[in-house]
Amino acid sequence: MGLTVGEMLQKGLFRAVSGFFFLLFRLFSRPVPPKAAKLPPVKNPLLTVPAVRLAEKIRRREVTSVDVVQAFIDRIQEVNPLLNAMVKDRFSAALSEAAHVDRLIEEEGRCEEALADRLPLLGVPMSVKESFFLQGMPCSTGLISRARFLASGDAPSLALLKRAGAIPLGVTNTPELCMWMESSNNVYGITNNPYDLQRMCGGSSGGEGSILGSGGAVIGIGSDIGGSIRMPSFFNGVFGHKGTTGIVSNHGQHPAISGRHDEYVSTGPMCRYAEDLLPMLRIMAGADADKLCLSTEVDLKKLRFFTVVDDSGSPLTSPVDKQLVEAQRKVAQQLEADFGVKVKEISFPQLKYAFQIWDTYLGLPDDEGKPPQPFTDMMAEGGPAVWPVWELIKWLFGKSEHTIAAIGLAIVESTKSATPSQFLIQQKEELQRNIEEVLGSDGVLLYPSHPFLAQKHHHPLFTPYNIAYTGIFNVLGLPVTQCPLGLSKEGLPLGVQVVAGKLQDRLTLAMALYLQKAFGGWRDPGAT
Secondary structure, eight states, X not given: OOOOHHHHHHHHHHHHHHHHHHHHHHHHSOOOOOOOOOOOOOOOGGGGSOHHHHHHHHHTTSSOHHHHHHHHHHHHHHHHHHHOOEEEEOHHHHHHHHHHHHHHHHHHTTOHHHHHHHOTTTTOEEEEETTBOOTTSXXXXXXXXXXXXXXXXXXXXXXXXXXXXXXXXXXXXXXXXXXXXXXEETTTEEOEETTEEXXXXXXXXXXXXXXXXXXXXXXXXXXXXXXXXXXXXXXXXXXXXXXXXXXXXXXXXXXXXXXXXXXXXXXEEEESSGGGHHHHHXXXXXXXXXXXXXXXXXXXXXXXXXXXXXXXXXXXXOOOOHHHHHHHHHHHHHHHHHHOOOEEEOOOGGGGGHHHHHHHHHTOOOTTSOOOOOHHHHHHTTXXXXXXXXXXXXXXXXXXXXXXXXXXXXXXXXXSOSSOOHHHHHHHXXXXXXXXXXXXXXXXXXXXXXXXXXXXXXXXXXOGGGGHHHHHHHHHTOOEEEEEEEEOTTSOEEEEEEEEXXXXXXXXXXXXXXXXXXXXXXXXXXXX
């Protein structure tokens, strides 16, 4: 049994509306000016050291925290004018906190082991997605009505990283209200990809991906409801982890959780080096870290490996780029050569409906019957009601405070049926059952990160459904690690998603370490 005629018409309307918005954007917006500039290469060797190793060097007094923090500040000041990734810095406060770290280490003498246990990230700088509450810093998520908002405290997951000794350098750009694949808004503007300044960095943790990929940060924090950690990590050539749902707190972010979104959102680490993923996840999970058994050693030779090459041919999504297909095939070949295993190619027919499943489940009410907050209410931010069609007319004349992506989403939301499709709910339940049966507690699945490499600015307006490649795993609640796999012929990052069963995060994190060693991990965009 397939979709009903009414549902097919609704999806057709959805696609037609998105295409219409793209056409309007091309006709009425100013084109992105060509940028011949390229990022300078990373010169300071401190910028090419994993966070866990930096913390070790600081504890051993091989280098001061002030020197490390200053090195990253210098890099941000060098690249951010080209990227527009960090939208508000706290450099003076960060240097003051680094000086305090250096005094603490001097006072505690050679108690390195005690410091490592208590403060595993002591003195290490980090970046923060602007949607997280970071005391004294803006949290607008690109909404003009929130442009002057300053957080009075820290998000719980961020507070745990700070308590472990990490030093925030500033906050990074997002799409308006974090609900788009490109980080562009009317408060801060658009963020560029470090490998090609005319291309997008992804969203919604796009500023994080961009500043990390450029070498301006070594670790960062993101959140993911449809790929918002994994897409930017992929497009910017870094690692990102969407953990098992319900382990890391999602509180202290804007927009706030509503409906059943807490079942799908995942707050997690983003970083340039795979060895930083597990320590960061352990810290961010707090008391729930024990549920993941992160200290249990993983023997990759004893795992079962699977590869899924695409979504079984959804008419809504784009074909997967041949270079990404080839990169995933090389991963399978490398695993077979190194471990003597067989990587089994499989498919899940239900993936054909991945976007519709994700879209349906995000609209479901919570256990008390309360639906998620309407997107137009979020856009209004407590002010006058937002009428999407009127905002579109205003946008045509340059008078709207909102981006075309946000306006389009609001219009599409108004066309959705209030009654969820039982067919799609059935497809999700079958997919959940089948994929969990395949993975068990020792299975690992390779899946494309996205159909395209990093696209030119604004092009995702015409292909919004490609979010299905990441969004489906939010609804399934499975842990996924995004891993870089070198560069394409155009010099853009390649990558793959590595998926495991619930609470088996350690398997995908172990795979990240392996793939970093096998394929080289992050590449300096200034050296390509």
